[in-house]
Amino acid sequence: MIYVVIVFLWTAILLYILLxxxxxxxxxxxxMTAKENKAKTRKTMYKAIGPIWEAxxxxxxxxxxxxxxxxxxxxxxxxxxxxxxxxxxxLGIIARGTAFVFRNYDAVKDDMQKVxxxxxxxxxxxxxxxxxxxxxxxxxxxxxxxxNDFLSAFxxxxxxWFSVAVGIFTVSICGFLATIFxxxxxxxxxxxxxxxxKARRAIFFVMGCGALVFLAAAVEHIPLATWIFGDxxxxxxIIAASLSLIVMFYALNKNKPILLRLLAGFQVAMILxxxxxxxxxxxxxxKNGGNLSLLIHQGQAKTIATLGYALLIGSLFILPALVYLxxxxxxxxxxxxxxx
Amino acid sequence: xxxxxxxxLQMAFSLGFHIVFACIGMVMPFFMSVAHFYWxxxxxxxxxxxxxxxxxxxxxxFATGAVSGTVxxxxxxxxxxxxxxxxxxxxxxxxxxxxxxxxxxxxALGFYLYGWNRxxxxxxxxxxxxxxxxxxxxxxxxxxxxxWMNSPAGFDYIDGQYLxxxxxxxxxxxxxxxxxxxxxxxxxxxxxFAVAGVHALMILKxxxxxxxxxxxxxxxxxxxxxACLQPIxxxxxxxxxxxxxxxxxxxxxxxxxxxxxxxxxxxGIPDTANKTVDYAIKIPGLLxxxxxxxxxxxxxxxxxxxxxxQPPVAVTHYAFQIMVGLGMAMVLIAVLYFIALWxxxxxxxxxxxxxLFVVATPLGFIALExxxxxxxxGRQPWIIxxxxxxxxxxxxxxxxxxxxxxxxxxxxSLAIIVSLLLFRQITMVDELYDSENLSxxxxx
Ligand code: HDD
Ligand code: HEM
Ligand code: HEM
Numbered sequence: 001m002i003y004v005v006i007v008f009l010w011t012a013i014l015l016y017i018l019l020x021x022x023x024x025x026x027x028x029x030x031x032m033t034a035k036e037n038k039a040k041t042r043k044t045m046y047k048a049i050g051p052i053w054e055a056x057x058x059x060x061x062x063x064x065x066x067x068x069x070x071x072x073x074x075x076x077x078x079x080x081x082x083x084x085x086x087x088x089x090x091l092g093i094i095a096r097g098t099a100f101v102f103r104n105y106d107a108v109k110d111d112m113q114k115v116x117x118x119x120x121x122x123x124x125x126x127x128x129x130x131x132x133x134x135x136x137x138x139x140x141x142x143x144x145x146x147x148n149d150f151l152s153a154f155x156x157x158x159x160x161w162f163s164v165a166v167g168i169f170t171v172s173i174c175g176f177l178a179t180i181f182x183x184x185x186x187x188x189x190x191x192x193x194x195x196x197x198k199a200r201r202a203i204f205f206v207m208g209c210g211a212l213v214f215l216a217a218a219v220e221h222i223p224l225a226t227w228i229f230g231d232x233x234x235x236x237x238i239i240a241a242s243l244s245l246i247v248m249f250y251a252l253n254k255n256k257p258i259l260l261r262l263l264a265g266f267q268v269a270m271i272l273x274x275x276x277x278x279x280x281x282x283x284x285x286x287k288n289g290g291n292l293s294l295l296i297h298q299g300q301a302k303t304i305a306t307l308g309y310a311l312l313i314g315s316l317f318i319l320p321a322l323v324y325l326x327x328x329x330x331x332x333x334x335x336x337x338x339x340x
Numbered sequence: 341x342x343x344x345x346x347x348x349l350q351m352a353f354s355l356g357f358h359i360v361f362a363c364i365g366m367v368m369p370f371f372m373s374v375a376h377f378y379w380x381x382x383x384x385x386x387x388x389x390x391x392x393x394x395x396x397x398x399x400x401x402f403a404t405g406a407v408s409g410t411v412x413x414x415x416x417x418x419x420x421x422x423x424x425x426x427x428x429x430x431x432x433x434x435x436x437x438x439x440x441x442x443x444x445x446x447x448a449l450g451f452y453l454y455g456w457n458r459x460x461x462x463x464x465x466x467x468x469x470x471x472x473x474x475x476x477x478x479x480x481x482x483x484x485x486x487x488w489m490n491s492p493a494g495f496d497y498i499d500g501q502y503l504x505x506x507x508x509x510x511x512x513x514x515x516x517x518x519x520x521x522x523x524x525x526x527x528x529x530x531x532x533f534a535v536a537g538v539h540a541l542m543i544l545k546x547x548x549x550x551x552x553x554x555x556x557x558x559x560x561x562x563x564x565x566x567a568c569l570q571p572i573x574x575x576x577x578x579x580x581x582x583x584x585x586x587x588x589x590x591x592x593x594x595x596x597x598x599x600x601x602x603x604x605x606x607x608g609i610p611d612t613a614n615k616t617v618d619y620a621i622k623i624p625g626l627l628x629x630x631x632x633x634x635x636x637x638x639x640x641x642x643x644x645x646x647x648x649x650q651p652p653v654a655v656t657h658y659a660f661q662i663m664v665g666l667g668m669a670m671v672l673i674a675v676l677y678f679i680a681l682w683x684x685x686x687x688x689x690x691x692x693x694x695x696l697f698v699v700a701t702p703l704g705f706i707a708l709e710x711x712x713x714x715x716x717x718g719r720q721p722w723i724i725x726x727x728x729x730x731x732x733x734x735x736x737x738x739x740x741x742x743x744x745x746x747x748x749x750x751x752x753s754l755a756i757i758v759s760l761l762l763f764r765q766i767t768m769v770d771e772l773y774d775s776e777n778l779s780x781x782x783x784x
Contacts, residue, residue, distance in 0.1 A: 054406060054446040058439070064413045065439045068424050069432025076425040079417030083737050086414055087746075094407045094750060101403035102757065105396050108764045154737055299429035299505070306507045307436055314440030321447045329454060 001301075001308035006281075006294055008311045009066045014272055016059035018177065018265055021170075023056050025178025027096065027124020028171065029198070030117075037194070044185055045178075046104060053100065055322060057093075070307050073297040074284055078134070081143045081157045085130045092127030095119050125171060132170030136163040139279070140222050144287035162224075165209070165216035172209040173268060176202040180264040184257030196252050199260075203245065227278040234274040241270035346744040347419045347734050352716065353744075354408065354415055356709055357751045361405030363708065366475030367531035367562070368398045369452075373468045374558050380461055390555045392456075393765070398471075399453055400761055404754060406446070411747075419740070423723050423733035426502050430495050431488040433507035434481040441481060445474040479527060480520040487515035490715065491584050492724050518580040519715075522573045525566050526711060530704025532563020533670060537701025538766065540694040560697065563704070564674035570667050575630065581718075582631035585725065586640035587649065588718035591656035593627055594620075595641050602627040602639040607661060610653045615642075617657075651720045659713035666707040673700055 026045040033041045068075040079086065096119075103116035137143065137158040147153035179199040186192045217224035229235050244263050251259045279285065284292035298304055341349075372394045379387035413435075417424050451459065451467040459467070488494075494510025496503045539556035543549055581589045589595070593605050596615035604627040608620025625635035632639070642650050673696055680687035687693050723730040734740075 054402070055443065055450060057406070057410070058443045058446055061410060061413055061442065062439050065432070065435050068413075068417060068428040069436055070429070072425045072428035075417050075428065076421040079414070079421050079424070080735055080737060083418055083735065086418060087743060090411050090414055091746075091750065093410055094754070097403050097407040097410075098754060098757070101400055102761060105400050106761055106764060108768060150738060299432075303429040303432065303505055303507055306433055310433065310436040310440070314437070314443070317440060318443045318447070321444065325447050325450050328458070329450070 001305045002295065002298055004308040004312065005066060005070050005298075005304055008308075008315075009063060009070075009294075010272075010276065012059045012063040012066065014269055016056075016063060017170075017173070017272065018268055019056035020059060021128065021174040021268075022177040022181040023053050024096075024124045024128045024171075025174035025176070025181070027121045028175045029178050029182070031121040031125065032175070040191070041182075044182060044191070055325065057097070066307065066311070070299050070304055071292075071294060071297055072299060074292045074294075077143070077145075077284055077292060078138055081145075081153065082134050082137055084154060085133045085137070085158045089127055089130035089134065092123045092130060095123035096127055099123065124174075128170045128174045129167040132167035133158050133163045135170075136166035138284045139275070140217075140220070141285040141287055143284065145290070146288050160220055161216040162213070162220045162222050165213045169206070169209040169213050172202070172206045173271075176206045177264055177268070180260050183252075183260060192255065199252060200249075203248070228274050231278050234277045237270040237274040237277070241267045241274075244270075341741050341744070343738060343740040344731060344734050346741040348730065350740065350744040350747055351415065351419055352713075353748055353751060354412055356712065357755070358405065358408040358412055359708065359712065360705060361401050361408060362475075362479060363527040363705075364401045364531050364534075365398065365405040366472065366479050367527050368394060368401065368535070369468055369472035369475060371531075371535065371558050371562060372398060373465065373472060375554070376465050376468055378554075380465060386551055386554055389551055390558075393551075394555070395453060395468075396765060397762065398449075400758060400765075402449060404758055406442075408751075408754075409442075418743075419735055420723065420733045421735050423728060426728065427489075427724060430492075430502065430505050430507060430510045431485045433511045434484045438478045438481040438485075441474045441478040445471055445478065448474065476524060476527075479524060483520045483523045484511050484513070484516040486715070487519040488513045489722075489724055490519070490588075490719055491515035492727055497727050514584050515580060518573075518577045522570075522577045522711075525570050525573050526704070526708050528562055528566035529570055529667075529670060530708045532559050532561075532566060533697070533700050533704040534702065535559035536563050537697050537699075540697040541701075542766065544691060544694050544698065556697075560677060563670075564677050567667070567670040567674040567704075571671060574664070574667065578630060579633075582639065585718070587642060587645045587651060588656070588714075589631065590640060590642045590644070591651040591653050591718050592660040592714055594653055594657040595627065595639060596643060596653075597641040598638065598644050599641065600628060600636050600638050601625045602631075604630065608657075610657050612653055649721065651718045656714055656718045659710040659717065662710040663707045663714060666703045666710070670700060670703055670707075673697065 030038060030041055030045065064075075067078075099116045099120040103113055103120060106112055106116070137160075140162050142160055142163065143157045144152055147157075176199070179195055179202045183192060183195045183199060186195060214224060227234070228238060244266055248260065248263045248267075251263060276283070279291070281294040281296075282291035283294055286292070299307075372391055375387050375390040375394065378384070379391055448467045448470040452464065452471055455464045455467060458464075488510050491514040492510075493513035494506040494508070536556055536559040539552040539559065542552040543556060578589065578592075581592070593602075594608065594610040594617045595602060595605065601624065603622040603624045605617050606621040606623070608617040610617050628637040628639050629635045631637065642653065676687075676693065676696070680693060719725055721729050721731065723733045
């Protein structure tokens, strides 16, 4: 059963990055769009995201619940040492979720919109940035359980070049996912060309940020390259992701929105796989060399069994409903009928 | 302020904030579905207008409820890591089921809000009902988790170890039923009175009277029926508390000494130093009767537990008085409303009855917050009763005071913006849903 739980945890994290990430990316793109195109971008995005954004963010909750029920020691350690970036991420989540709804449901469309919109776009940037920081700090051996001063226990555990670089990388991934997503959402040829251009730039930006991550790892003496390329499966995953980029450029030219989305999802899944495979089952590495392992620090057998069953039964209800929801609202023709 | 106090206050604020949105998010969909049902049945446009106006409110509240809930799921670890490390695997069952319920709720809401004119009308209606049912289920589940903190079950606590964990037994602990029942009814009372009050005010102002009267009636019927059930459920809760947490009952009642034929103490100022309650009304024997069903039954006083295990008396006692007092006031309003519905139809158009509802707008929510204060403060000094002290659970990270100020500021600003949005929503009703001219559907 423990493996069922771990698969759910991994999948929930992946889906949060993919679906929640595309969602954050929408705000990031809005930030990066020239003024004259902003209104249009926003409208297309809103149509695409409105019905499902709430569900997208449930994956985060599922991941958190799995952590605190199944792996309480891991949840507690992360909560203590990464308190500050977690709070920053939470502030981003609060600001973004509420600003998104406020700006679409305020009955009077007036100057308040000027308040909601910046909050929405900047929090779309901040939230994935800190999410990346948190993930990077957990896996890179920066948490120091033996620290006895405030700075090294609660600040340097996450404020270092590597974590910051991964934060930026996460932001770039979100932007990339959103451009790919929005291409399938456009109905007009001019718009499509516009977003295809954006997607190309986003791909290069992601690669640049990826290089930055390796650079930062070198500065911090983190053996990132060995982790990722050291194991055959990790290596294969990275090669597969790179090869699929070629297919992606082809799909960008040929207007194949579904293929594009599948490829983008595949690439992110492979990156996550490569990043987590090498030290599985450890998910938190500590500075003193200790590790928190999904297998060793799991809850008691009965807890894991009930958690596994709860997740399995829950997904029987959730998945079909979710697929139907996405199906109904995501075909562009149908989506265009939503607004009025 | 020390960090421990800051952590407690931050937790209390976050929950106190979340609960308002959660209650509205779990009850409004039922109101909406009733209005929607009338629309599908009678084809009177006013019902469609009411449904749509309410569904916009639900969207705002749902989003705020969802983000504040997300914050809570992290805050449990951010503030109480030691508690979660041990409690997580034991009381996690309701949380993992709750995750499913939330998910279904979020999906159904997506269908509902964006499904006008796109889904089969009755399927669309049903998705609204699903939003309500899954919301109610999540409420029940999370309260079952809280009940476990009052009445720990499903594990053996031996030498500081938590052994033989059984999450199913933990979920169905002794307190889950009475607490969940009471909470669910409370959600209907508080939301019903709040919504009815707002629409009553608009009727008094003479705005869109047709629209607001229909809305008022739906909310008022839900609120008043629930208000009459609440004392019954409260009595079940009180008997339950007497059995499982006598020290909490003692604090609620400011009942310092264990005795038979114990009086019910109403109001008054507890004097902890002298162990007396000044200026209170005392009804002999009634507390014994309410707690045990026998006027001569023994009711445990605060002196039945050691001094360092006694909950704070004053806060618990005042909060309990507020809850019960307001509960009774709402029963009174409910009775007047029923008389109006069945016997004196002319009252329904009278201004005093509407004014009464306007005055009662916040009462349900005040009672709700007071009730939680009773449960939570009455459990102190324990976070898991009899097993772990709150002070031992708090995070080792210093500087929680700042985090408390920060979150307080965030919650206050959110509360202000949500109120503003709601106000604008209501004042726009005139323009958006002027049913008299049967205008076409302008929204969404
Ligand atoms: C609209 C709100 C509301 C109203 C009118 C009442 N209550 Fe209440 N009460 C709550 C809202 C609430 C609550 C906030 O929902 C609590 C907190 C925890 C819980 O399960 O319900 C609660 C807790 C609570 C408890 C403690 C339960 C526990 O710790 O397990 C008792 C004994 C009562 N209530 C009793 C009453 C009585 C005798 C009432 C008579 C009218 C009453 N309540 C009205
Ligand atoms: C939503 C309604 C709730 C409200 C308004 C509420 C209110 C409060 C209050 C006033 C305190 C502070 C008590 C004190 O320090 O004296 C508190 C503490 C706490 N509550 Fe609740 N509570 C609610 C529900 C819950 C639920 C459902 C849970 C968990 C499943 C929970 C878990 C806690 C924890 C962990 C603490 C901190 C420890 C403590 O001080 O007891 N609460 N809450
Ligand atoms: C008595 C206390 C509580 C009640 C009755 C309650 C009920 C609810 C309900 C009905 C919702 C649905 C949102 C809506 O419709 O507006 C919700 C949202 C949420 N609650 Fe609570 N809750 C309580 C306390 C907690 C606690 C202690 C946690 C932390 C673990 C929590 C976590 C969440 C989360 C994560 C969401 C967001 C789910 C979504 O996106 O739909 N809640 N809560």
